[in-house]
Amino acid sequence: MSYEVRLAQFEGPLDLLLHLIRKHEVDIYDIPMASITDQYMEYLHEMETWSLEIASEFLVMAATLLSIKSRMLLPRTRTNDEEEVEDPRAPLVEQLLEYERCKWAAAQLSTMAANRAEVYSRQPMDLHPFRTREVPPLSGVTLWDLVDAFRKLYLRLPPSERVAEIRGHVERVEHVMEEIVERMRRYRMTEFAVLFQGARTRPALVTAFLAVLELIKDGRLACRQTEPFGPLELIWVGD
Amino acid sequence: MHLLSALEAVLFAVGSDGLETRDIASILGVSLGEAESLCLQLRAQLDERAAGIAVQQVADTWQLVTRPEYADYLKRMAQTPMQSTLSTAALEVLAVVAYKQPITRAEIDEIRGVQSDRALATLVHRQLVAEVGRQDAPGRPILYGTTSEFLRQFGLRSLDELPPLPEDLGREGVSLFQLPSDIARD
Amino acid sequence: MHLLSALEAVLFAVGSDGLETRDIASILGVSLGEAESLCLQLRAQLDERAAGIAVQQVADTWQLVTRPEYADYLKRMAQTPMQSTLSTAALEVLAVVAYKQPITRAEIDEIRGVQSDRALATLVHRQLVAEVGRQDAPGRPILYGTTSEFLRQFGLRSLDELPPLPEDLGREGVSLFQLPSDIARD
Numbered sequence: 001m002s003y004e005v006r007l008a009q010f011e012g013p014l015d016l017l018l019h020l021i022r023k024h025e026v027d028i029y030d031i032p033m034a035s036i037t038d039q040y041m042e043y044l045h046e047m048e049t050w051s052l053e054i055a056s057e058f059l060v061m062a063a064t065l066l067s068i069k070s071r072m073l074l075p076r077t078r079t080n081d082e083e084e085v086e087d088p089r090a091p092l093v094e095q096l097l098e099y100e101r102c103k104w105a106a107a108q109l110s111t112m113a114a115n116r117a118e119v120y121s122r123q124p125m126d127l128h129p130f131r132t133r134e135v136p137p138l139s140g141v142t143l144w145d146l147v148d149a150f151r152k153l154y155l156r157l158p159p160s161e162r163v164a165e166i167r168g169h170v171e172r173v174e175h176v177m178e179e180i181v182e183r184m185r186r187y188r189m190t191e192f193a194v195l196f197q198g199a200r201t202r203p204a205l206v207t208a209f210l211a212v213l214e215l216i217k218d219g220r221l222a223c224r225q226t227e228p229f230g231p232l233e234l235i236w237v238g239d
Numbered sequence: 240m241h242l243l244s245a246l247e248a249v250l251f252a253v254g255s256d257g258l259e260t261r262d263i264a265s266i267l268g269v270s271l272g273e274a275e276s277l278c279l280q281l282r283a284q285l286d287e288r289a290a291g292i293a294v295q296q297v298a299d300t301w302q303l304v305t306r307p308e309y310a311d312y313l314k315r316m317a318q319t320p321m322q323s324t325l326s327t328a329a330l331e332v333l334a335v336v337a338y339k340q341p342i343t344r345a346e347i348d349e350i351r352g353v354q355s356d357r358a359l360a361t362l363v364h365r366q367l368v369a370e371v372g373r374q375d376a377p378g379r380p381i382l383y384g385t386t387s388e389f390l391r392q393f394g395l396r397s398l399d400e401l402p403p404l405p406e407d408l409g410r411e412g413v414s415l416f417q418l419p420s421d422i423a424r425d
Numbered sequence: 426m427h428l429l430s431a432l433e434a435v436l437f438a439v440g441s442d443g444l445e446t447r448d449i450a451s452i453l454g455v456s457l458g459e460a461e462s463l464c465l466q467l468r469a470q471l472d473e474r475a476a477g478i479a480v481q482q483v484a485d486t487w488q489l490v491t492r493p494e495y496a497d498y499l500k501r502m503a504q505t506p507m508q509s510t511l512s513t514a515a516l517e518v519l520a521v522v523a524y525k526q527p528i529t530r531a532e533i534d535e536i537r538g539v540q541s542d543r544a545l546a547t548l549v550h551r552q553l554v555a556e557v558g559r560q561d562a563p564g565r566p567i568l569y570g571t572t573s574e575f576l577r578q579f580g581l582r583s584l585d586e587l588p589p590l591p592e593d594l595g596r597e598g599v600s601l602f603q604l605p606s607d608i609a610r611d
Contacts, residue, residue: 011514012539057539098536101590105520106513108588109579113510116580118493119481120252121441124360130310130317138365138392139323141330146393147402149327150334153351158546247477248495251437253502266501291433309434315452316435352550353574357442 013061014099016043021096028096031089033069040065041210048172059206066213068092176211184221184236192223192232242267243284246277250294250303257295257302328358333367337389337401341371341382359383367392428453429470432463436480436489443486484576484583514544519553523575524590527557527568545569553578 010016020039021028044062047054071088183195196208212234215221220238225231249266250258258266264274278301282294293306305313325333332355335347347355362368371384385398395401435452436444444452450460464487468480479492491499511519518541521533533541548554549569557570571584581587 011517012537014538055539061538095536095538099538101524102517102521102536105524105588105590106516109520109523110511110516112579112581115493116578118496119479119580120248120491120496120499121488122251122437123254123356124440124442125255125305125438126360126363127313127317127438128364128366130313136323138325141324141392143393143395143402145330146334146337147404149330150338150404153331153334156352156550156552158543158550241475244475244477244492245495245498248491249477249498249502251478251489252491252499254440266498289427289430291430291435292437303437305434305438306430309431312431312435312452313438316438316448351552352547353552354441356440360440360442 012055013058014096015103016040016058017061018096018100018103028093031093033065033072033089037065037069045173054203056203056206059203059210063206063209064092066210070213173207173210173214176207177214180208180211180215181220181238184234184238187236189233189235192234195234242269242277243281246281247303250281250301253302255302257297257300259299260301263301326358326361328353328355329361332358333362333385333389336362336368336383337385337398338404340384340398342384343374343380343382345380347383428455428463429467432467433489436467436487439488441488443483443488445486449487481580482582483580484573511547512544514539514541515547517541518544519548519571519575522548522554522569523571523584523587526570527560528570529560529566529568531566533569 010019017036017040020026020036020043021031024035024039026032026036041062044054044058068088180195184190187195192212195212196205212221212223215238216223218238220236222235222237224233224235226233245267246263249263260271260274260278263278264271267274267277269277278294278296282296285293289306289308291306291309292303295302295304331351332347335350336342339346339350344355344359347359359368363370365388366386367389368383369386370381372382373379374382389395390397431453432449435449446457446460446464449464450457453460453463455463464480464482471479475492475494477492477495478489481488481490517537518533521536522528525532525536530541530545533545545554549556552572552574554569554575555572556567558568559565560568575581576583
């Protein structure tokens, strides 16, 4: 017996976000980033408590949401006044709208398929009693074509259903936060890159990043960048 | 009127196997007598307007057939110059039947991921594939296999001479569906 | 009238194979225009008397099918081959391919925000989607498009019959399924 455990009923992070936006009757063109981000994170945390594997796409989206949220808190820079400053939410909104159109189209196709299933055809009649002439022999069709047809079919078969996927390790933001706190108490100050040298996988890195953002939000950690694109310094302010 | 059309739809879809009166009664939810009366009504109606199709009763089985007057058109259709090659779909079905026989249409559909009735009809028509029996399962589905015409056309003395499939795939029913994922993906 | 019945007989015999207009023309010995007009007449006639069967035009072929109203009776028949339904993920991928073709897998992933390889493999296996070329870009990624099997299974004559994509689903309060039908096509 195999079991498939999916992240609830959502097809992906965009699906989840759309659900949250619809559920709270929020204007998609003016998404309140703080509350939507909180709800999104809450959902992920809930999944964690159920020990469900969270696909990395969901974590990447979490990072995106947090980044948009933080950019919206920043004062608009005065250096390039002339240029219209783009709403940091714009690319996300565009993505959500595109995905919603995709869902709409999928629903249409589903209805069309259902209508089609209401209609029955008939197996072609065996016409050979009506045939007076001989069927011409096959020409140019060889045994090789037959084997080749089978090989092509074989290549078209979908990968075998892999229904159970159990990961030995689940990254949890709370755990990583504890780890960071412990290390920052010793270091007091360090660079972001140094702190995460150990994180090899993308989910691990994203989780670590989320943990840092959570600690900053809690006011226990501060972050400083002395020059554009320079190293990110983390400073311990907690306790 | 409504039941008459329902009967027409049912007889149309059931194909050349036809249906017994009691099956018709149970599908339409009417008595045996009513089922028979409906069949006779449908026959009269189709006869009256000289439709392309007619109701035929053989023993206790009813089926729809083409009206004999139009046989010439069917001959012409059967005669339409047949291509000397096979379509990709027909070739694929033929390959599946050759290597997996005896096999039902549902099993062919399952392996191919698409309905195969059109391609199968072509192969039967060309006498490369034929009914070789019935599966002992609900509905007693037809089992298909290749014919001696198939062996002749492909220059084989027997089915043992079919070339083995690469990596012996398909020799057992299971191996088809246990593919290494790196091959099966695009 | 006579030709109309002949057409009915021919379409009945050909079943799920269907016939293209030019085949009908050559079998009945009429012009292309007349063949099409006969098909439309037969359709109107069957519609008028709410027959059990109807004429359907899908992907350039004409065929006889049962009328949807009688689906309940047909479901009661034992040997009705049911198409297995597609998962939500597969439907989403199919929708993206249908509307945005030709499209690469990476672009599909981008729109859906998740990986689509498994759903795409299923669609390729079921011949609803196929490789239609390669993108002129690094790695020469495969471009996917829908097939004529897609048109057939979804009852479309051509891709133009796909419902136009609504431009703006985003505004609060606009229900997904209460959109004016004349919204501009994407």
